[in-house]
Amino acid sequence: MKKEGFHFIAYLGFIAALLLTLTLCVCAGSVALPLRETLQILWRALTGVPQQGARAAIILTVRLPRVLCVALSGAALALCGGVMQGLLRNPLADGSTLGVSAGASLGAILAIALGISIPILNFASTMVMAIIGAMASLAIILTLAYRLDRSFATHTIILIGIIFSMFVSGILSLIIAFSGEKLRTITYWTMGSLQGSTYLNALTLLITLLIFGTIMLLHARELNAFAVGEANARSIGVNVRRVKLLMLICASVLIGVCVSIGGTISFVGLVTPHILRLLTGPNHKKLLPATVFGGAVFLLLSDLAARTLLSPIELPIGVVTSLIGAVVFTVILLRSRKGDMHA
Amino acid sequence: MLEVKHLSAYYGDQPVLHDISFSVQSGEWLMITGPNGAGKSTLMQALLQGVPHTGDVLLDGQPIQALKPRERARRMGLLAQGYAAGYDFTVEEIVRLGRYAYHDALSGFSAQDEAAVEQALAATGTLRLRRSPISQVSGGEAQRAFLAQLFAQNPKLLLLDEPSAHLDLSYQKQIFELIQIWLRHEGRAVTSVVHDLSIARRFGTRVILLDHGRIAADAPPPRALTPALLQEVYGMDVAGWMRIMYDNWAE
Numbered sequence: 001m002k003k004e005g006f007h008f009i010a011y012l013g014f015i016a017a018l019l020l021t022l023t024l025c026v027c028a029g030s031v032a033l034p035l036r037e038t039l040q041i042l043w044r045a046l047t048g049v050p051q052q053g054a055r056a057a058i059i060l061t062v063r064l065p066r067v068l069c070v071a072l073s074g075a076a077l078a079l080c081g082g083v084m085q086g087l088l089r090n091p092l093a094d095g096s097t098l099g100v101s102a103g104a105s106l107g108a109i110l111a112i113a114l115g116i117s118i119p120i121l122n123f124a125s126t127m128v129m130a131i132i133g134a135m136a137s138l139a140i141i142l143t144l145a146y147r148l149d150r151s152f153a154t155h156t157i158i159l160i161g162i163i164f165s166m167f168v169s170g171i172l173s174l175i176i177a178f179s180g181e182k183l184r185t186i187t188y189w190t191m192g193s194l195q196g197s198t199y200l201n202a203l204t205l206l207i208t209l210l211i212f213g214t215i216m217l218l219h220a221r222e223l224n225a226f227a228v229g230e231a232n233a234r235s236i237g238v239n240v241r242r243v244k245l246l247m248l249i250c251a252s253v254l255i256g257v258c259v260s261i262g263g264t265i266s267f268v269g270l271v272t273p274h275i276l277r278l279l280t281g282p283n284h285k286k287l288l289p290a291t292v293f294g295g296a297v298f299l300l301l302s303d304l305a306a307r308t309l310l311s312p313i314e315l316p317i318g319v320v321t322s323l324i325g326a327v328v329f330t331v332i333l334l335r336s337r338k339g340d341m342h343a
Numbered sequence: 344m345l346e347v348k349h350l351s352a353y354y355g356d357q358p359v360l361h362d363i364s365f366s367v368q369s370g371e372w373l374m375i376t377g378p379n380g381a382g383k384s385t386l387m388q389a390l391l392q393g394v395p396h397t398g399d400v401l402l403d404g405q406p407i408q409a410l411k412p413r414e415r416a417r418r419m420g421l422l423a424q425g426y427a428a429g430y431d432f433t434v435e436e437i438v439r440l441g442r443y444a445y446h447d448a449l450s451g452f453s454a455q456d457e458a459a460v461e462q463a464l465a466a467t468g469t470l471r472l473r474r475s476p477i478s479q480v481s482g483g484e485a486q487r488a489f490l491a492q493l494f495a496q497n498p499k500l501l502l503l504d505e506p507s508a509h510l511d512l513s514y515q516k517q518i519f520e521l522i523q524i525w526l527r528h529e530g531r532a533v534t535s536v537v538h539d540l541s542i543a544r545r546f547g548t549r550v551i552l553l554d555h556g557r558i559a560a561d562a563p564p565p566r567a568l569t570p571a572l573l574q575e576v577y578g579m580d581v582a583g584w585m586r587i588m589y590d591n592w593a594e
Contacts, residue, residue: 004439089429218448225440227430231423232489234391236496237416237444282430 005220005285014293018071021300025067026059028304030311033059069197070303070317071296072205073258074268076213078295080251081269082276082288083216086223087247088154089230091277094269095255098157098248099141099164100134104259106168107133109186113179127204127260134256137164138248152244154230192263192318194303201261208257212250213292219243220284227282265299265318267325272298275332344369344500344532345390345419350398352382352389359385360396360556367500372526372533374543374564377553378577383536386553387504390534391421402500416444420498422489424505434480434488435473438463441495463494467521483514490521501525503535507542519546540568540581552576 027038033055041056042064051060081094088097095101110116111129118125141164145156172190179186222243225233234240258265272295273287280286299317302324306315345367352360360382367373375383389396392407400407402418410418420441441463442456464470467487472480477488486506493501501522507515523546526533537543543550543564550567552560554576560567570582 004436086430091430221440221443221448224432224436225443228432228437228440229427229429231393231421232440232492234393234412235416235421235423235502236440236492237413239412277430282432283436 004283006289011289014289018293018296021297022067022071025070025300025304026063029058029063029307031055031058065199065202066194066197066303067300068199068202069194069205069261070299072202072209073194073262073265074272074295074297074299075292076205076209076254076258076295077265077268078272078291078298079209079213079216079288080254081295082273082284082291083219083223083247083251084269085273086227086282086284086287087244088158089227090154090158091274092270093158095251096165096264096266096269097161098138098251098255099161099168100137100252100255101259101264102165102168102172103137103140104130104134104256105190105264106172107131107136107256108189108260108263109172109175112186112189113175113182124200127201127257130260131253131256134252134259137168138252140164142245142248152241157248188316189263190318191316192265192321193306193314193316194262195314197261205257205261208254212254215250216247217288217292219247220288223247223284223288224282227284263316263318265321267318267321267329268295268299268302271325271329274329278332344403345534346399346401346404347390348399348401350386350389350396350400352385352394352396354385354394358556360389362398363556363558364398365551365558365561367532367534369499369530369532370526370548372523372535372546372548374547374550375534375536375553376538376540376543376550376568377559380555381553381576382556383553384504387421387423387502387536390419390502413444416496416498418498419500419502420493420496421502421504422486422493422506424508427485431476431478433474433476434469434484434491435460435464437477437488438469438473438491438495441492441497444496459495459497463491466494466525467491468517483510483517486510486514486518487521490518494525499531501531501533501535503533503537505536505538508538515542522546540573540585544568 023035023038026042027033027035037055038059041051041059044051045060077095084093084095084097085091108126108130111126116125116129118128141157141160142152144160145152148156148160176183176186222233222238225236225238226243230240273291276290276294277287280290299321302320303317305324306317306320309315347366348364350360350363351358363386375386377383385394388394390400402410402415407415438460442452442459445456446453464473467490469484469487469491472484472488477485480488490506503522507518510518519542522533525531547564550560550562550564551558552567552572559576560572570580573581
């Protein structure tokens with residue numbers, strides 16, 4: 001029987017590459033730590049041996065939670081990008097196409113600017129507000145799309161998503177203009193940063209990714225059908241409306257959680273699936289698992305660059321992903337187009 | 344096999360099809376034809392539940408809305424005009440999608456699924472193209488790949504929406520002959536939208552002539568495509584024009 005997905009050995013390779021990058025990112029930073037000692041500290045932490053000292057503190061309370069959050073956000077954002085590009089049959093789509101990213105930002109910024117705190121969950125008010133923002137945006141976009149055309153046509157969703165994003169950016173600018181002393185926090189947040197991430201953040205990301213990411217991965221065949229064309233998908237028996245709604249909801253939740261923890265990190269969702277498609281081909285059975293690992297590695301390296309390039313000044317990660325992403329993307333596009341021409 | 348009762352369809356408030364009723368029996372090749380804007384493609388989309396409509400569509404006596412999409416796909420499948428895949432899937436990947444209705448995400452391809460794919464590739468002459476990206480084959484070959492997908496899907500009823508639009512004559516001939524061979528098996532039927540009245544006459548066992556969303560004729564080809572009816576529906580002397588065209592080849 002022929003298998004369309006990756007072989008088991010390929011997954012081992014992915015995991016090895018991810019672990020290697022994770023270790024590198026834990027070692028490197030404003031204080032460079034030797035590999036051997038880092039591994040020892042990590043091992044002791046895993047086996048429950050109590051540790052003291054500045055280095056253990058740096059690794060366990062600062063770097064490790066951050067690196068985990070970076071890897072998980074990268075994986076989630078790239079996966080969402082891959083899913084959206086297939087679902088909407090548009091290689092330029094990603095989480096921001098839907099307007100959900102913008103909605104999540106609006107929720108979070110409202111929480112910061114107005115100092116909204118949610119009872120019981122006040123430690124995670126920004127996060128909860130971002131998720132509410134993401135879900136509310138999706139609800140608004142889908143309601144409008146449904147009113148315009150009952151079949152949830154792809155171009156209607158894209159169009160409304162873009163209009164909605166622009167509207168929300170307008171509101172965001174308005175809030176920023178009146179934000180006074182909170183300007184710095186808000187601006188920094190809109191550029192994206194995973195500084196100060198906690199284990200709780202990492203756990204939230206992990207659980208969300210496990211649930212919603214798995215649902216997405218299980219729909220690889222349907223996404224293949226959408227990527228070929230919606231009419232064709234309907235003809236071969238895909239429940240077009242149900243799958244579309246399900247994928248949009250999964251992407252919204254994942255993006256909402258990512259934005260709530262790391263702010264708006266652009267380009268990962270657009271570039272990662274794009275680059276990986278050149279290697280794996282368009283089949284989502286390969287593309288989606290590859291984007292999970294590829295997104296994690298890409299964002300880990302971007303975060304490392306953000307921390308070390310101008311050390312001790314730390315750059316917002318969103319700035320790095322956009323700068324690196326744009327250059328890498330252009331080079332790859334130029335090369336692949338040249339290749340096409342010679343082929 | 345297929346029964347359509349009082350079907351009306353709308354784009355917004357604009358009615359496109361008015362109270363259409365017809366049926367398709369096993370062994371039949373029903374040709375739906377008519378001028379641009381007569382509602383042919385809308386009718387196809389309505390059969391697949393792709394546009395809002397009123398009235399009933401029954402497949403094997405069951406209302407089509409009551410069938411799950413996969414169950415429907417095992418009974419009825421569509422070949423549309425000039426599919427262009429959004430990404431560069433290989434011909435084989437496209438054909439394999441035809442087996443979607445036969446297994447779920449976890450069960451994977453069975454030996455039967457594999458055999459159906461091989462047979463479909465062989466029947467449509469696309470075996471040698473199986474690893475070619477769809478963007479790198481000709482329009483006619485791409486259309487054969489989608490026909491192979493439809494054969495792999497193995498429905499009893501094929502819906503074809505202008506399957507040979509934009510194809511040159513040799514590919515047109517290939518596509519229609521392949522479908523003719525497919526139809527020879529018992530318990531199968533075809534319903535297709537065509538513009539070319541000669542093709543409707545040559546391959547159809549019955550013709551429905553649509554005019555402004557209504558049925559102007561529903562009969563075997565010679566009785567449905569009469570000069571008088573065509574004159575009325577197309578607003579021109581169709582038979583006379585065809586004669587002039589074919590006379591050019593007489594010398």
